[in-house]
Amino acid sequence: MGIVKLPIGPQHPALKEPENFTITLDGERVIDVDIRIGYTHRGIEKLMESRTYTQNLYLVERICGICSYAHVENFTQNVEEILGLQIPKRAEYIRTLFLELERLHSHFLWLGVAGHEIGFDTLFMYTWQDREVVQDLLEMISGNRVNYAMNAIGGVRRDVSEEHRKKVLEGMDYLEKRTEYYKEVAINEKTILARAENVGILKPKVALKLAAVGPTARASGIMVDIRKDDPYASYPDIPFDVITTNTNDVLGRVVVRVLEVFESIKIIRYLMGHLPDGEIITKAPRKVPEGESISHTEAPRGEDFHYLRSNGTEKPERYKVRTPTLANLPAVAEMLKETYLADVPIIVAAIDPCMGCMDRVLLLKKGKEKPGELIDGERLRRYGIKWYAERGWKA
Amino acid sequence: MTTTEELITEVLKGLPVQVKRQRRMFLTVPRNDLIKTMNILSSELNIQHLSTITARDTGNDLEILYHFFLNGVVITIRTSCPKNDPTVDSIVNVFPSAVLYEREIHDILGIVPTGHPDLRTLILPDNWMGGYPLRKDWKQPAEQEAEE
Numbered sequence: 001m002g003i004v005k006l007p008i009g010p011q012h013p014a015l016k017e018p019e020n021f022t023i024t025l026d027g028e029r030v031i032d033v034d035i036r037i038g039y040t041h042r043g044i045e046k047l048m049e050s051r052t053y054t055q056n057l058y059l060v061e062r063i064c065g066i067c068s069y070a071h072v073e074n075f076t077q078n079v080e081e082i083l084g085l086q087i088p089k090r091a092e093y094i095r096t097l098f099l100e101l102e103r104l105h106s107h108f109l110w111l112g113v114a115g116h117e118i119g120f121d122t123l124f125m126y127t128w129q130d131r132e133v134v135q136d137l138l139e140m141i142s143g144n145r146v147n148y149a150m151n152a153i154g155g156v157r158r159d160v161s162e163e164h165r166k167k168v169l170e171g172m173d174y175l176e177k178r179t180e181y182y183k184e185v186a187i188n189e190k191t192i193l194a195r196a197e198n199v200g201i202l203k204p205k206v207a208l209k210l211a212a213v214g215p216t217a218r219a220s221g222i223m224v225d226i227r228k229d230d231p232y233a234s235y236p237d238i239p240f241d242v243i244t245t246n247t248n249d250v251l252g253r254v255v256v257r258v259l260e261v262f263e264s265i266k267i268i269r270y271l272m273g274h275l276p277d278g279e280i281i282t283k284a285p286r287k288v289p290e291g292e293s294i295s296h297t298e299a300p301r302g303e304d305f306h307y308l309r310s311n312g313t314e315k316p317e318r319y320k321v322r323t324p325t326l327a328n329l330p331a332v333a334e335m336l337k338e339t340y341l342a343d344v345p346i347i348v349a350a351i352d353p354c355m356g357c358m359d360r361v362l363l364l365k366k367g368k369e370k371p372g373e374l375i376d377g378e379r380l381r382r383y384g385i386k387w388y389a390e391r392g393w394k395a
Numbered sequence: 396m397t398t399t400e401e402l403i404t405e406v407l408k409g410l411p412v413q414v415k416r417q418r419r420m421f422l423t424v425p426r427n428d429l430i431k432t433m434n435i436l437s438s439e440l441n442i443q444h445l446s447t448i449t450a451r452d453t454g455n456d457l458e459i460l461y462h463f464f465l466n467g468v469v470i471t472i473r474t475s476c477p478k479n480d481p482t483v484d485s486i487v488n489v490f491p492s493a494v495l496y497e498r499e500i501h502d503i504l505g506i507v508p509t510g511h512p513d514l515r516t517l518i519l520p521d522n523w524m525g526g527y528p529l530r531k532d533w534k535q536p537a538e539q540e541a542e543e
Contacts, residue, residue, distance in 0.1 A: 037517065037518060038516070038517060038518035038519060038520065041518060041519075041520075043528070045503075045529065046528055046529060081416075208443045208444070209443065209491055209492070210491060210492050211443070211444050211445050211446070211490075211492035224444075229464075229466065229467040230418055230464075230467045230468075230469070292415075293415075294419060294462065294469050294471065296446065296464075296469070303446065303464075305446045305447050305462065307449045307460070307462070309451060317451070318449075318451040318452075318529075320447070320449040320451075322446065322447035322496075326447075326495060327446075327447070327492075329495060330491075330492060330494065330495065387521070
């Protein structure tokens with residue numbers, strides 16, 4: 001069998017989000033990968049220029065449905081920096097609580113997806129059931145399971161009561177017990193070892209060169225964590241460890257995330273034990289003076305980078321978002337080379353990709369088509385065949 | 396000042412380095428000196444992590460910001476090019492991780508990184524109508540129609 005080009009996607013290549021991988025195969029072996037993104041553009045950066053800072057609080061949260069809080073935290077930090085606003089200590093602690101709860105539910109979700117990709121659906125069922133504990137805590141405090149709408153410029157909108165505090169600590173006890181079990185499973189279960197060990201290799205040198213971020217970089221032994229390197233919120237106060245492994249493979253990425261769950265539990269216990277008294281919000285002006293600010297946070301998937309340029313009005317001049325998935329994309333292309341086709345889904349899933357986050361720049365109400373035009377299934381099928389034919393594939 | 400900040404100040408001595416606040420440094424260079432500056436960052440400061448590239452429309456010019464991260468310090472190199480000649484040297488030979496970010500600014504602001512190996516569309520659709528959506532004079536088709 002000669003060289004074959006295999007288009008995978010854009011309909012959920014590994015998970016339920018659109019992205020296109022064109023994989024060049026020699027038999028079962030992957031020899032080259034080309035990635036096409038942009039299928040979920042919503043034009044958020046452009047849209048933000050025509051919204052006030054208060055409106056943008058809610059827009060920025062909708063960049064992603066999983067790490068939404070990391071985005072809104074970046075946004076508020078940027079605005080507060082230009083305003084020169086110092087937020088109350090209690091608000092900082094509550095924000096950090098949400099950042100870590102978000103990491104917990106994201107890592108549980110990912111562990112389930114990883115299990116699903118390698119045909120280990122029991123793990124998927126278990127972790128997603130446990131994830132509900134975190135979701136319930138988030139809902140209890142903020143009123144929402146996702147897109148919590150907790151942040152305001154100058155602080156947070158809802159307080160953590162004594163009852164909430166107790167429930168959070170109870171939840172952490174339960175999750176710690178469960179994670180002990182997942183740790184056992186991740187290190188000893190043959191199904192995981194067979195599919196994850198020595199799969200999707202990313203050497204430390206390559207990871208550095210391609211600027212990989214988050215658990216993907218840490219599983220290649222790179223000691224990088226924005227919470228430690230460039231501390232924000234209340235992280236300077238909190239003792240915790242940065243988890244790394246040096247196996248450079250998918251298994252390492254599993255181990256890093258499972259161990260990070262323990263660190264998050266540790267951080268949340270510290271926060272709940274040391275929650276300062278006082279106000280949760282300070283008053284902020286509506287207009288933001290001219291200036292620029294950079295904020296980056298350690299989102300569950302890695303460094304989430306935001307840049308704000310303000311112009312003295314109620315609306316931003318330019319807002320830029322770089323999500324961790326885009327930063328990890330060159331690394332994925334590298335990991336996929338010289339692997340087997342059957343390993344492609346788990347390798348792609350191992351960076352915990354989030355296409356909704358990654359594609360965000362353009363608001364497209366209509367292209368060349370007439371406004372509001374509907375394309376039926378048959379036309380869409382023909383369009384697809386034509387699209388691939390133009391690029392040299394036969395139907 | 397951390398040791399990293401001192402090191403950066405030392406290496407970039409004589410250049411207009413601006414310290415915005417702790418762990419945030421900016422350096423403005425003319426576009427002709429961009430590659431020279433990138434080489435200094437790469438070889439003398441041993442910077443490897445390019446966080447991203449931001450570009451924006453400032454009226455007559457397009458401003459480009461290269462955000463690097465080194466031991467807790469975000470250092471940003473600022474340069475610009477005029478709108479009637481929107482070219483700037485590609486930095487992919489120095490920082491390979493710039494590939495996608497340069498394609499992104501090419502898509503949305505029409506900045507051409509000369510020497511870039513692959514300038515295919517990254518995030519705009521294949522049947523994109525043309526134009527650079529993040530330029531201030533770009534209008535949504537609906538807005539444009541309403542005006543006409």
